[in-house]
Amino acid sequence: MKIEKLIDYIAFVLIIIALYFAFIFAPVEKVMGVVQKIFYFHVASAWIAFFAFFVTFICSIFLLATNKYIFDDIASSSAEIGIVFCSIVLITGPIWAKPIWGTWWTWDPRLTTTLILWFIYVGYLMLRKFLDEDDKKAKFSAAVGIIGFIDVPIVFLSIRWWRTIHPNVLQKGGGGLHPDMLTSLIVSVIAFTFLYLMLMNKNLKIKNLERNIFTVENK
Amino acid sequence: MKKYFKTIYYIFEKDIMLEMKSKEVINSMLIFSLLTVIVFSFIFEPGAEYKIDLVGGILWMAIVFAGILGLNKSMMSEINGGNLNALLLAPVDKSAIFFGKVLSNFTFLIFMEFVTIPIFTVFYNVNIFKYTLLSISVFILGTYGFSVLGTLFSIISVKSRTREVMLPILLLPLMIPVILAAIQSINIFIKGDEISDAFRWIKLIVSFDLVFTFVVYAIFDYIVEE
Numbered sequence: 001m002k003i004e005k006l007i008d009y010i011a012f013v014l015i016i017i018a019l020y021f022a023f024i025f026a027p028v029e030k031v032m033g034v035v036q037k038i039f040y041f042h043v044a045s046a047w048i049a050f051f052a053f054f055v056t057f058i059c060s061i062f063l064l065a066t067n068k069y070i071f072d073d074i075a076s077s078s079a080e081i082g083i084v085f086c087s088i089v090l091i092t093g094p095i096w097a098k099p100i101w102g103t104w105w106t107w108d109p110r111l112t113t114t115l116i117l118w119f120i121y122v123g124y125l126m127l128r129k130f131l132d133e134d135d136k137k138a139k140f141s142a143a144v145g146i147i148g149f150i151d152v153p154i155v156f157l158s159i160r161w162w163r164t165i166h167p168n169v170l171q172k173g174g175g176g177l178h179p180d181m182l183t184s185l186i187v188s189v190i191a192f193t194f195l196y197l198m199l200m201n202k203n204l205k206i207k208n209l210e211r212n213i214f215t216v217e218n219k
Numbered sequence: 220m221k222k223y224f225k226t227i228y229y230i231f232e233k234d235i236m237l238e239m240k241s242k243e244v245i246n247s248m249l250i251f252s253l254l255t256v257i258v259f260s261f262i263f264e265p266g267a268e269y270k271i272d273l274v275g276g277i278l279w280m281a282i283v284f285a286g287i288l289g290l291n292k293s294m295m296s297e298i299n300g301g302n303l304n305a306l307l308l309a310p311v312d313k314s315a316i317f318f319g320k321v322l323s324n325f326t327f328l329i330f331m332e333f334v335t336i337p338i339f340t341v342f343y344n345v346n347i348f349k350y351t352l353l354s355i356s357v358f359i360l361g362t363y364g365f366s367v368l369g370t371l372f373s374i375i376s377v378k379s380r381t382r383e384v385m386l387p388i389l390l391l392p393l394m395i396p397v398i399l400a401a402i403q404s405i406n407i408f409i410k411g412d413e414i415s416d417a418f419r420w421i422k423l424i425v426s427f428d429l430v431f432t433f434v435v436y437a438i439f440d441y442i443v444e445e
Contacts, residue, residue, distance in 0.1 A: 064441040119392040126388060130379035139442040140375045144389060147368070150434060151393045154427055158396035161419065162403065 004201050011198040014191035018044075018184075026184035038096045040185055044192040045088040046114070052082030052196065053121060053149060060145035063138055069211070072138035075145055076128060077203035079121050081196060086118045109160040116155050120148040134214075226311045230319025231326070237296070238327065244292045248331045252285035256339050274343045275405035279361075279398055281335060286328050286365055287390065291383045293324055294373040303374070307443055314439045317370065325366040332358055345409050353417060354408055360424040361401040367431050368393055371439070400424045 022040040029036035059075035062068075093111065094104040105111065124144045131137040177185070238244055259277040263270045297303040297320075306316050336358075340347065348354045369390055376385035400420040407417045 064438055116392050116395055119388075123385075123389045123392065127375065127379060127385060130381045130385060132380065136378055140378065143371065143375065143438055143442045146438060147371075147393060147431065147434060150430065151396070154396045154423070154430070158399045158423055161423070162399055 007194060007197050007201060011191070011194040014187075014194050018188040018191035021184040021187045026181050027178055029181075032100055035096055035099050038092050039181075040188040041192075042089060042092040042096065043185060044188040045085040045092065047189055048192050048196050049082050049086040049089055049114075049117070051193075052078045052085065053117065053152075056082065056121075056124075056145045057149035060142035063142045064146075069134075069138060072142070073204055073207040073211075074200075075142065076125075077200055077207060079124055079145070080203060081199050083118065083121050083125060085192075085196075086114065086121065089114055090118060107159070107163065109156055109163055112159045113152065113156045117152055120144075120151070124148060223312055223315045226315035227319040227322060230306075230316055231322045234293070234320070234323035235326070238323075241296075243296070244289050244327050245330060247292055248285040248289035248327065249334055251288050252281040252331055252335045253338060255281035255284055256335065256342060260342060270343065271345060271409060272406065274339075274345050275347070275409055276402045277343075278336070278339050278347070278405065279402050281339075282328070282332060282362070283365070283391075283394070283398060285331060285335075286362075286369060287387050289327055289331070290324060290366075290369045290373040291377070291386055293320075293327065294370075294377045295382075298377050312440075313443055314436050317374075317435070317439050320374075321363075321366045321370045324370050325363055328362045328366060329359070332362065347405055347408050349408050349411060350414065350417075353414075353421070354405070357401055357404050357408075357417075357421060357424070360421065360428055361397050364397045364424060364428045364431065365394060367428070367435055371435050374443075396427055397424055400427075 018040070022037055026037070026040070028034060055078040056075045059071040059078065063071035063075060093114075097106070098104050124141055127144060128137055128141050131140060256277065259280070262273075294303075297306070307313055309316070336347070369386075372389045372393075373386055376382060376389060379385045400423045404417040404420040406412075407414070407420075
């Protein structure tokens with residue numbers, strides 16, 4: 001109980017610190033200007049999305065191996081959070097890309113893979129909505145969780161080959177990050193990780209309550 | 220081991236016999252794939268030069284969409300009357316039943332391609348068999364990958380409330396590597412481009428097939444056990 005509250009507070013404080021770092025501490029990028037600030041939240045969201053789907057993958061394996069519903073709760077909560085952050089990535093990306101690349105979207109491997117990732121896990125969550133039996137819901141969605149995650153690197157590879165055959169017009173500009181920018185990014189990633197943990201806690205609690213209500217109702 | 224393959228064969232035999240009688244799956248897939256091929260031809264100006272860049276994609280879209288239709292149909296016949304549940308209660312390897320279904324779905328799809336491809340060739344006037352063996356292996360490997368994941372997800376989706384709708388939503392994003400690789404290699408064959416590029420795509424399909432055959436084999440028993 002205590003540790004939950006603690007995570008809530010840490011997440012709250014860290015988000016404010018991350019905002020400070022992103023908007024005030026980090027220098028304004030010379031070429032891109034203020035639009036570059038979105039980078040700190042874009043990358044942090046991407047990290048959370050991938051991490052969340054990885055958690056879904058691991059917990060899906062555990063669910064099939066042990067048959068304990070707690071893993072199903074963690075897997076589905078994580079996928080729900082993952083889809084939120086994946087959506088944030090897909091929205092913030094084009095907002096940045098329009099002024100910098102001059103186009104909202106390009107079929108770059110990373111962009112395309114993220115988009116497909118989003119579709120895979122939307123399918124995962126839809127499937128859960130449309131399955132009625134608890135047991136089937138847990139096991140079938142675990143199968144999607146496992147296969148979906150394994151599929152992602154193959155998708156990435158195939159799209160990279162596809163794009164190298166058709167030359168890439170738009171290249172990502174600039175490699176090196178200013179050290180202050182890197183610090184801000186790291187702070188942002190840590191803050192988002194705590195945000196993830198917080199959301200995870202809340203989500204698990206809801207799932208737990210749902211199960212309790214379900215048992216009471218069916219008595 | 221011998222028993223395992225026998226189980227696969229019996230499931231396969233049952234499906235083929237059933238299909239010979241009803242012809243429901245094959246006919247609906249075949250008509251649908253031909254219609255797709257024809258409807259897609261309206262995106263071109265008659266005799267347009269650029270069509271050669273696109274026809275490989277059209278063929279595979281026809282195969283994929285018709286395949287989804289067929290997979291749903293084929294799994295619905297197992298669900299009616301609780302046949303699938305009964306099969307899974309049988310004292311044999313559950314994954315053998317699964318691969319039996321994969322084999323029969325694979326056969327239906329190949330049969331559908333066998334009729335669709337010549338008609339496609341006539342309508343679009345392209346030769347996709349410049350490298351006969353390579354073309355055939357692309358179709359066989361791609362169709363196998365499609366059948367493995369397609370059969371698994373058709374079992375999953377028919378148990379859901381929305382039934383048929385769930386299958387394409389789950390299957391299409393996962394099939395992107397196979398669809399992409401198959402289209403690219405068929406395009407290479409049509410245009411007569413560098414053949415070594417096609418090998419790379421074929422290798423990708425092979426690894427997709429191997430990875431998912433193994434993964435599904437490993438998890439299938441767990442996901443269907445009651």
